[in-house]
Amino acid sequence: MIDVQARIRNYLLADVALVALVGARIYAGRAEPPPGYKPGDGAALVFKVRGGGLDYEDALLIPSVQFKCYGEDEVSAWMCYCALHDALHDGRSAQILHAEAETLGQPLEEPQTEWRYVLAHFTIMMRT
Amino acid sequence: MANVVANIIKSGATLYRAPVGETIPDETTVAYGAAWGGNWETFGYTKEPLTISYESEEADIVVEEELAPVKRWRISESLTLETVLAELTAAYLQVAASDQDDVTETAAGAAQKGYEETGLGGMFELAEKAWGFEGLFITSGGDDEPIRVFVHKGTAMLNGEVDFSRDSDDYVGVAIPRRALADPSQDAG
Numbered sequence: 027m028i029d030v031q032a033r034i035r036n037y038l039l040a041d042v043a044l045v046a047l048v049g050a051r052i053y054a055g056r057a058e059p060p061p062g063y064k065p066g067d068g069a070a071l072v073f074k075v076r077g078g079g080l081d082y083e084d085a086l087l088i089p090s091v092q093f094k095c096y097g098e099d100e101v102s103a104w105m106c107y108c109a110l111h112d113a114l115h116d117g118r119s120a121q122i123l124h125a126e127a128e129t130l131g132q133p134l135e136e137p138q139t140e141w142r143y144v145l146a147h148f149t150i151m152m153r154t
Numbered sequence: 155m156a157n158v159v160a161n162i163i164k165s166g167a168t169l170y171r172a173p174v175g176e177t178i179p180d181e182t183t184v185a186y187g188a189a190w191g192g193n194w195e196t197f198g199y200t201k202e203p204l205t206i207s208y209e210s211e212e213a214d215i216v217v218e219e220e221l222a223p224v225k226r227w228r229i230s231e232s233l234t235l236e237t238v239l240a241e242l243t244a245a246y247l248q249v250a251a252s253d254q255d256d257v258t259e260t261a262a263g264a265a266q267k268g269y270e271e272t273g274l275g276g277m278f279e280l281a282e283k284a285w286g287f288e289g290l291f292i293t294s295g296g297d298d299e300p301i302r303v304f305v306h307k308g309t310a311m312l313n314g315e316v317d318f319s320r321d322s323d324d325y326v327g328v329a330i331p332r333r334a335l336a337d338p339s340q341d342a343g
Contacts, residue, residue: 085159120296124164153159153294 028154030075030089031055033121038071041113047106058136059096065141069106070096078149086123087152092145100133100142107131107144114148123151165289165301167204169237170194171249172284174307174337186290186300194286197249199240201327204287206303207234233305233334235285236313238327244270250312250330253281280309285332306337 031054038044038052051070053059059070071093078089095110097103117125131146172194179190211230214223239246244257255273262268285308289301313329 081162083157085157085162118290118292118296118298120292120294123162123292151164153162 028087028121028152030087030150030152031073033152034073034091034150037117037119037122038110038113040119041109044071044109044113047109057092057094063096065096065098068098069102071106071110072096076147085154087154089150089152090128091148091150093148095131095144095146096141097143103142103144104131104133107146110146114150121153123153125150160292160294163289163291163301165291167287167289169197169200169204169235170286170288171197172286174282174284176284178286178304179302181300181302184300186288186298190286190288197239197241197246200237201240201325202238202329204235204237206287207236208232209234233308234331235287235305235308236329236331238329240325240327242316242326242328244272246328247274247312248272250310250328252277252310280311282307282309282335283332284308285334305332305334306340308332308334 035052035054039050047069048071049068051059051063051068053070053072055074056072057074059072063070073091073093075089076092078087078091080087093107093110095103095106097106111127111131114125115127125148128147128149131144133142133144135142170190172190172192176193179192179194184190209232210228213227213229215225215227216223239250248255248257251274254275254277257270257272259270260266260268285305287303291299291301293299310330310332313331316326316328317324318326
């Protein structure tokens with residue numbers, strides 16, 4: 027099976043506008059940033075596959091992916107989300123057949139750390 | 155035939171229209187997403203996917219000596235492209251109505267609001283146009299290439315209701331199927 031999360035991360039790292047905001051702080055397979063990260067370090071993107079499936083012939087993997095866009099405050103978190111949306115919605119590549127937003131982002135706050143983030147979900151059709 | 159993942163398509167489509175006989179865009183020099191040039195024109199935003207349907211009416215040839223038909227002929231066929239325009243303008247209304255009237259535009263001025271005026275009804279003849287649409291094929295290398303379908307001659311019609319509703323959670327759309335006509339100048343098949 028292909029490594030869906032690695033492909034998504036590589037795809038996002040190729041987006042100049044997004045990387046200008048988050049740098050290499052794109053963390054795959056996580057629900058929260060890794061230990062040591064602080065919003066003061068700059069915006070960060072955390073994502074994990076939350077479900078999905080395959081097509082009839084197993085030629086495509088179609089994961090539903092949860093993204094959390096962190097920022098130093100709610101404004102920078104939202105800008106991180108906007109850059110993610112621009113990079114991924116209707117996106118395509120040699121490996122990604124099609125990506126689209128399931129819902130628009132929802133601004134939220136981590137209950138324990140009070141970090142601001144935007145929660146968003148995308149469906150990504152990926153060639154196997 | 156082999157299974158080829160790259161042949162699995164996920165694409166929207168852009169509709170084009172031109173006078174009958176217009177040269178089709180060159181497959182080498184006109185890239186995916188580029189304007190087709192010449193007199194080809196597009197129609198702004200659409201609110202529903204473009205659909206294409208081909209219907210074939212067939213006649214079975216039955217003989218007394220066999221239970222099943224021994225041959226089958228096509229006796230008529232039809233091709234329809236359909237979408238719903240999201241933008242409501244006088245020009246797009248005429249596209250849907252097969253160009254029954256010109257659209258007159260009055261520019262805004264100091265004592266004049268700008269507006270468009272056009273007519274509808276009383277016309278027997280339907281405007282024949284060339285139609286085409288373009289979709290997206292992504293190669294195994296990730297390059298964008300066009301998928302293009304042409305109807306060399308066809309007419310449009312205003313289909314169904316144009317729904318003006320304040321209560322609805324939807325917005326006004328203009329449904330227009332384009333139905334193909336036979337073009338004997340083209341090769342069969």
